[in-house]
Amino acid sequence: xxxxxxxxxxxxxxxxxxxxxxxxxxxxxxxxxxxxxxxxxxxxxxxxxxxxxxxxxxxxxxxxxxxxxxxxxxxxxxxxxxxxxxxxxxxxxxxxxxxxxxxx
Amino acid sequence: xxxxxxxxxxxxxxxxxxxxxxxxxxxxxxxxxxxxxxxxxxxxxxxxxxxxxxxxxxxxxxxxxxxxxxxxxxxxxxxxxxxxxxxxxxxxxxxxxxxxxxxxxxxxxxxxxxxxxxxxxxxxxxxxxxxxxxxxxxxxxxxxxxxxxxxxxxxxxxxxxxxxxxxxxxxxx
Amino acid sequence: xxxxxxxxxxxxxxxxxxxxxxxxxxxxxxxxxxxxxxxxxxxxxxxxxxxxxxxxxxxxxxxxxxxxxxxxxxxxxxxxxxxxxxxxxxxxxxxxxxxxxxxxxxxxxxxxxxxxxxxxxxxxxxxxxxxxxxxxxxxxxxxxxxxxxxxxxxxxxxxxxxxxxxxxxxxxxxxxxxxxxxxxxxxxxxxxxxxxxxxxxxxxxxxxxxxxxxxxxxxxxxxxxxxxxxxxxxxxxxxxxxxxxxxxxxxxxxxxxxxxxxxxxxxxxxxxxxxxxxxxxxxxxxxxxxxxxxxxxxxxxxxxxxxxxxxxxxxxxxxxxxxxxxxxxxxxxxxxxxxxxxxxxxxxxxxxxxxxxxxxxxxxxxxxxxxxxxxxxxxxxxxxxxxxxxxxxxxxxxxxxxxxxxxxxxxxxxxxxxxxxxxxxxxxxxxxxxxxxxxxxxxxxxxxxxxxxxxxxxxxxxxxxxxxxxxxxxxxxxxxxxxxxxxxxxxxxxxxxxxxxxxxxxxxxxxxxxxxxxxxxxxxxxxxxxxxxxxxxxxxxxxxxxxxxxxxxxxxxxxxxxxxxxxxxxxxxxxxxxxxxxxxxxxxxxxxxxxxxxxxxxxxxxxxxxxxxxxxx
Numbered sequence: 001x002x003x004x005x006x007x008x009x010x011x012x013x014x015x016x017x018x019x020x021x022x023x024x025x026x027x028x029x030x031x032x033x034x035x036x037x038x039x040x041x042x043x044x045x046x047x048x049x050x051x052x053x054x055x056x057x058x059x060x061x062x063x064x065x066x067x068x069x070x071x072x073x074x075x076x077x078x079x080x081x082x083x084x085x086x087x088x089x090x091x092x093x094x095x096x097x098x099x100x101x102x103x104x
Numbered sequence: 105x106x107x108x109x110x111x112x113x114x115x116x117x118x119x120x121x122x123x124x125x126x127x128x129x130x131x132x133x134x135x136x137x138x139x140x141x142x143x144x145x146x147x148x149x150x151x152x153x154x155x156x157x158x159x160x161x162x163x164x165x166x167x168x169x170x171x172x173x174x175x176x177x178x179x180x181x182x183x184x185x186x187x188x189x190x191x192x193x194x195x196x197x198x199x200x201x202x203x204x205x206x207x208x209x210x211x212x213x214x215x216x217x218x219x220x221x222x223x224x225x226x227x228x229x230x231x232x233x234x235x236x237x238x239x240x241x242x243x244x245x246x247x248x249x250x251x252x253x254x255x256x257x258x259x260x261x262x263x264x265x266x267x268x269x270x271x272x273x274x275x276x277x
Numbered sequence: 278x279x280x281x282x283x284x285x286x287x288x289x290x291x292x293x294x295x296x297x298x299x300x301x302x303x304x305x306x307x308x309x310x311x312x313x314x315x316x317x318x319x320x321x322x323x324x325x326x327x328x329x330x331x332x333x334x335x336x337x338x339x340x341x342x343x344x345x346x347x348x349x350x351x352x353x354x355x356x357x358x359x360x361x362x363x364x365x366x367x368x369x370x371x372x373x374x375x376x377x378x379x380x381x382x383x384x385x386x387x388x389x390x391x392x393x394x395x396x397x398x399x400x401x402x403x404x405x406x407x408x409x410x411x412x413x414x415x416x417x418x419x420x421x422x423x424x425x426x427x428x429x430x431x432x433x434x435x436x437x438x439x440x441x442x443x444x445x446x447x448x449x450x451x452x453x454x455x456x457x458x459x460x461x462x463x464x465x466x467x468x469x470x471x472x473x474x475x476x477x478x479x480x481x482x483x484x485x486x487x488x489x490x491x492x493x494x495x496x497x498x499x500x501x502x503x504x505x506x507x508x509x510x511x512x513x514x515x516x517x518x519x520x521x522x523x524x525x526x527x528x529x530x531x532x533x534x535x536x537x538x539x540x541x542x543x544x545x546x547x548x549x550x551x552x553x554x555x556x557x558x559x560x561x562x563x564x565x566x567x568x569x570x571x572x573x574x575x576x577x578x579x580x581x582x583x584x585x586x587x588x589x590x591x592x593x594x595x596x597x598x599x600x601x602x603x604x605x606x607x608x609x610x611x612x613x614x615x616x617x618x619x620x621x622x623x624x625x626x627x628x629x630x631x632x633x634x635x636x637x638x639x640x641x642x643x644x645x646x647x648x649x650x651x652x653x654x655x656x657x658x659x660x661x662x663x664x665x666x667x668x669x670x671x672x673x674x675x676x677x678x679x680x681x682x683x684x685x686x687x688x689x690x691x692x693x694x695x696x697x698x699x700x701x702x703x704x705x706x707x708x709x710x711x712x713x714x715x716x717x718x719x720x721x722x723x724x725x726x727x728x729x730x731x732x733x734x735x736x737x738x739x740x741x742x743x744x745x746x747x748x749x750x751x752x753x754x755x756x757x758x759x760x761x762x763x764x765x766x767x768x769x770x771x772x773x774x775x776x777x778x779x780x781x782x783x784x785x786x787x788x789x790x791x792x793x794x795x796x797x798x799x800x801x802x803x804x805x806x807x808x809x810x811x812x813x814x815x816x817x818x819x820x821x822x823x824x825x826x827x828x829x830x831x832x833x834x835x836x837x838x839x840x841x842x843x844x845x846x847x848x849x850x851x852x853x854x855x856x857x858x859x860x861x862x863x864x865x866x867x868x869x870x871x872x873x874x875x876x877x878x879x880x881x882x883x884x885x886x887x888x889x890x891x892x893x894x
Contacts, residue, residue, distance in 0.1 A: 024870075039126070053226045064241055070162065085266070205882075
């Protein structure tokens with residue numbers, strides 16, 4: 001059996017997650033930060049679906065869970081963009097550096 | 105070197121390259137395009153994992169709806185002069201520390217997962233995948249399903265309210 | 278009563294506390310508290326004295342500190358010397374308390390003055406009762422404190438502040454010698470107790486060389502406290518304090534503490550001929566040195582101050598000549614007539630408002646009683662026959678001669694001539710001649726001031742008779758517990774002393790009374806000598822150039838070290854903390870990504886630790 005082992009999928013998911021995390025913590029444009037967050041959620045989905053097939057109790061549950069995650073991610077993206085637009089209207093900027101009124 | 109292995113390698117590489125490209129491109133729209141690339145590769149991976157329905161949903165929702173939403177966000181918040189994405193200025197230390205932390209985190213988790221093997225395998229996922237999902241969804245997971253519907257409704261209403269122009273502002277204009 | 282001798286110092290201490298607490302309300306009534314306390318002390322002291330007659334020394338002590346095998350005790354002992362000193366000190370203190378009621382009337386800090394007097398009296402009585410060097414040292418310092426407080430009583434006057442500091446610091450210099458000597462004795466003998474020290478001297482545990490060293494060191498302490506040369510300059514300046522203070526502290530009691538110390542440690546001094554010689558030489562030199570300065574001074578209290586220094590020199594000379602009896606005798610008579618002189622001078626100052634004798638004159642008409650008192654005191658100090666000073670000075674001269682100090686004997690005689698001269702110069706300038714002052718209403722002092730003077734005048738006359746070769750050497754027998762050697766006194770010494778005193782009085786009368794000799798018949802011929810005397814041999818200036826400058830330089834060095842080195846280090850630490858803080862504060866910049874990054878770094882750290890510790894926490 002030379003099928004792809006579970007660990008391969010997990011490692012791939014880990015790499016994508018790390019990429020997304022680094023981007024979320026480092027990028028200056030708010031939209032890009034939101035994009036990176038979507039990437040992280042995707043990595044989690046890969047994990048879920050991989051465990052659905054190769055995990056300790058393989059079954060359909062993992063895939064169902066992945067579906068739910070996708071739905072919630074979509075909702076979150078929508079709300080996030082709405083917040084972005086509201087913020088943009090107030091501050092006229094999309095640079096996250098300049099939104100620091102939580103300073104004290 | 106089976107076909108499955110080859111397919112996995114290709115798709116995985118595509119996903120990672122998409123992610124890395126996304127980080128390193130300068131224009132936001134290009135970044136979104138790289139992201140789409142990643143999403144579609146992930147959909148392919150789902151097919152490899154016998155999750156056809158999830159793959160379809162991934163393509164529909166992620167590379168469809170969410171990408172469009174991101175593009176909308178970019179379009180509506182663009183300054184004329186500034187289209188480029190600049191990395192954080194003056195945050196050299198933060199960037200370095202974050203990079204090191206991410207790398208360390210990744211290494212630690214890698215140590216945990218690189219030999220993980222439960223020895224089990226689901227055989228029947230690919231047979232009538234959609235039907236299986238439907239059955240599970242409407243029997244065991246009906247409540248999360250309904251709640252998800254409520255979440256979506258709430259998100260919809262919330263997004264509209266957040267993004268709405270103020271009445272006073274509208275009157276001024 | 279001897280067992281209860283510890284209550285003698287207790288009453289003045291009580292008066293001190295009462296006046297501290299309730300003095301402000303009591304105001305002028307505080308005088309009664311002070312007077313009552315010292316009177317009761319005096320009665321108790323008399324009772325102790327009476328009890329001691331025929332009995333042997335009583336000592337009581339209690340351990341208060343142990344370190345390893347060494348034990349230090351506090352207590353009191355009643356020797357013949359102690360009992361006598363108790364009576365003298367408490368009597369003079371009581372009389373001064375009474376006098377001050379009139380002198381300090383109207384002063385705002387009346388009760389504070391009496392409180393300080395009580396503190397001082399307590400310390401002096403305690404010093405006298407101490408059975409060991411450590412306790413003596415403690416009371417010694419306390420007496421110095423009392424003196425400081427009282428000299429600086431008029432603290433709003435610059436000169437009073439300076440004088441108080443000078444007195445304290447100068448006596449401190451002497452105290453260093455005392456302390457070193459004390460420690461040396463302890464290291465050799467193993468105890469501070471007088472009786473242990475005397476036993477060690479007798480046994481030979483204390484080598485003669487060491488006995489010399491420690492005796493000289495302890496004598497340095499006495500030099501400071503009793504104002505001997507070279508630590509004498511504080512005493513004339515201490516006249517900036519109120520006159521009752523000068524009478525009590527700087528005539529009768531505190532300055533006598535030095536003499537008392539040497540007398541109490543007399544067996545130690547006797548063991549070393551070098552120490553005795555040192556004491557005698559210092560004493561004799563001081564006697565004539567101070568007397569010479571007093572010849573030309575114009576401040577009434579300063580003349581009396583230099584006179585005190587000179588008379589203390591006599592007492593030291595007596596001690597150095599092997600006769601502690603003569604020294605204590607002179608201490609007693611001096612306490613009485615010097616206190617009398619100071620109180621009379623205070624009366625004059627109170628009436629005329631100035632201390633400059635050039636601005637006084639002809640006061641005997643306006644203040645006959647005070648003049649008479651002053652005359653009695655002047656006669657006593659000059660050694661006019663049949664008054665107390667004559668007998669006590671004679672004892673000293675005899676002791677000096679029989680011990681073998683030929684040179685010092687004639688120096689003492691010369692000083693006696695000076696003494697008579699300057700005292701009567703003072704008398705004639707203040708009370709005789711024409712009135713040179715411009716005060717309209719000069720009158721006698723009130724009775725409360727006259728009564729103590731009267732008592733002291735009587736004592737100044739009769740106290741000589743406690744120790745005479747003709748009527749019985751009571752004091753000598755008393756002090757040596759019956760072992761006094763009744764040697765035949767060379768009569769010629771008595772005659773020489775009497776003639777010299779008369780000559781001095783006669784010369785003063787010629788120059789200042791009858792005015793047949795011009796005042797400057799001598800001083801115009803030796804102007805250099807005159808200016809040296811007038812400027813007190815420039816010793817104050819010399820000290821200012823040498824010791825003053827050296828100490829200033831050292832303190833400046835320390836100041837700079839403190840400001841730059843120590844403060845520098847402190848500010849360095851503060852700056853370092855500041856910098857570290859400002860680095861840390863950069864994390865709190867309000868940006869979400871920073872916060873998220875910090876949180877994630879923490880998580881990463883935890884995960885890494887988890888991974889490396891085998892996955893178990």
